Amino acid sequence: MTLQEVVARFNTTPFLFAGSGITRRYYGLPDWVGLLTHFAEKVKNDQFAFRYYESKVSELEDSDKLPTIASYIEKDFNEAWFNNLPGIRSESENVQRSIAEGVSPFKAEIAEYINSISVVKNEYQEEVKKLQNIAKNNISGVITTNYDCFFEILFDGYKTFIGQDELVFSQLQGVAEIYKIHGSVRSPLSIVINKNDYHTFREKGKYLAAKLMTIFMEYPIVFIGYSISDSDIQEILGDVVECLPPEKVNSLQKRFIFIDYQKDTNDCEVSSHSLVINGKLIEMTKIILSDFGILYDALSAKKAALPVKLLRRFKDELYSFALTQQPGPTMQVAALDDGRIDENMLALSIGLASTGVYGLARAVNSEQWYRNIILHDSMYSCDKLLEYVYPELAKQNSWKLPVWYYIANSDYKSSLAESKAPHSYNDIVSEDSIKRNRTAIAGRTAMEIWTQEKTNVFKAIRLLGFLPEDKIDVEQYQQILETIFKENANILSSSNTSDRSSLKRMIRIYDFLLYRQKKTP
Structure with a gap:
């Protein structure tokens, strides 16, 4: 099977489930270990600073190690920041404003650091342009654990939901939306990074899984920028799988597409891959490639009937009208006995009232x-x-x-x-x-x-x-x-x-x- 054939069997335009590999590629941002290493070295001014913190958690389970390391670094960093030690504080007004509002200096400075280096690399300008082009009609939405604003900047007109609480307690339309499940640099308090953050995240994991269930069951999901063994993906899929009967788990096979980046791979290779999550076998399609532009070209063949941001606005206003019986600012409602509408027809007009x-x-x-x-x-x-x-x-x-x-x-x-x-x-x-x-x-x-x-x-x-x-x-x-x-x-x-x-x-x-x-x- 070719990549084009994989896309051709999609029932609708897909969601992207994006990890840190995306912005490591396009922005040169560090991965989780790299981010913690940067701030550990600021605290201790020592190239072995991260190893020092790593040695303190050697007895823990792998899934707990990095959040616990982050907690240790955060404690020392915040103390250094409040003591105004050399090389710790940035001059950013955004950082000072966030800390004045009660945000941890560690998270405020992480947000500032990521923002300061979020610039698309020259060698990927063309590839990023391809992704931006397919955002209009070929992508339904994005789920991401990344903190940066790469997708918000690129996907014009998409609505962003930050953190678990905003996702769980908001009405999602499932189109032209970005779900930042680990928080965002635009709201430093929302960033999920330390042990307590992850404990809270896991406690609410079932609520998040329930909220995302419709997305997983109705849309193809393209996992991109992750390792196939990534613990974040494993936990989220685990929560989703627990809510599904076996026959529904089997239906995910055609929906889950995992992009496996391998340097210097010519063209792309398509194969099947299996994961065992909570005792249930999940089959998925694996795409091996090094040029993401090949993927974006293939996705361009699957097009929504209307621009996705227009579909989202329509769904949002129709939902609000059903609840409140009040049309929104860009919605007009005619009576059922309006003489312009045949009594046997449902008329939906999408566009400007003047035309x-x-x-x-x-x-x-x-x-x-x-x-x-x-x-x-x-x-x-x-x-x-x-x-x-x-x-x-x-x-x-x-x-x-x-x-x-x-x-x-x-x-x-x-x-x-x-x-x-x-x-x-x-x-x-x-x-x-x-x-x-x-x-x-x-x-x-x-x-x-x-x-x-x-x-x-x-x-x-x-x-x-x-x-x-x-x-x-x-x-x-x-x-x-x-x-x-x-x-x-x-x-x-x-x-x-x-x-x-x-x-x-x-x-x-x-x-x-x-x-x-x-x-x-």
Whole structure:
């Protein structure tokens, strides 16, 4: 399986679960040991300072060692800071303000230190740009244990929730959101780093897991910037797994994608990986790579129907309206008996009230436009589709969109559509392509080609798209197309690019031959 195939089977755009490896890569920030080493050396002015603190916790379990080391360093650092020892205090007003509000000097200075060195490295500018581009439509949200503001800066319009309490006691919409479960440098008090912080975090772990359960069950989760044995991941997954029955644990296999960074790996490798968490086996897909740009390019193929920050605002305001019966600042509500709305329809308009048609203009994609010519299954009238959808959609499709069906069934006069529509068979199928396929077609009719070749559906479709005009019986063409769509109504969206192109050519031919003559006197 390829990375592209892994992404193709996603049911929706994914969440990123991001660890410190991300900002070590892009900002050059230290990992947890590196951060503690930096502050230990400030306290003791000794290159072996971290080893000194490490020796004090040698008897503890691995999961408790670093939080306990942090507690020892914090105690000594805070004492040094309040005694104003040389080299301890920064000159930051933010630090002084935080400490005046009761924040530990250790956490306040950690926040200042991380902010001061959070600059994207030159060699990763292009890769970071790719990540920023997919944030608009291809990522549903981010869960991270990082303190820095990398994602807040990059993912414009996303709402950030800091710490467990804010997550547990807030209404999450599950789209265009960033969950900073270990705190943030923007709120130094929230930073989870010492023994007491982790004790509190673990005590509330079940509440957090319950809150994140919907995310884990509804979205693909891409773990990035973590070691596969990271204790933070193990504990969080452990809390989630405890809440799930075995059959639900099995469903996580296709949802969990673990990015395993290995230096100098060419392209990427896809394999399966297993973890045993609390006695339950979790299967996941492992992607080995060194260039994260490959991942971002692959994720760009999975796109949300609307920009995710717009979806979040819509969900948020709809949720608030359901609770309070009061529309929000960007939401308008019409009465159910509003004369503009058919009594059998639920009308949702997304966009500016002044334009009124923004939502419809983007509600229909090219596959739906083509399919409607065969199945006539659109909820919108040909007049509306021609007036509001066609100009933008046709432009996106290089003006090759079939349009005679809509013109023939609409009272709306569109000079643009009529001028851009094909006016001869050669506007759709060139003489050269007909000649190149003449031997393969061998003088057969459309129905003969279909009957003899339909065991290979797309070979038949390709040949049917290169028939000479005088060899096409429109009724046969219609019968074949209806059979194709009856067997698979979503054939256009599920086909590869080449096969989809062949089927679209066939529909353009049918649209031209049948509906142009109905419109033309």
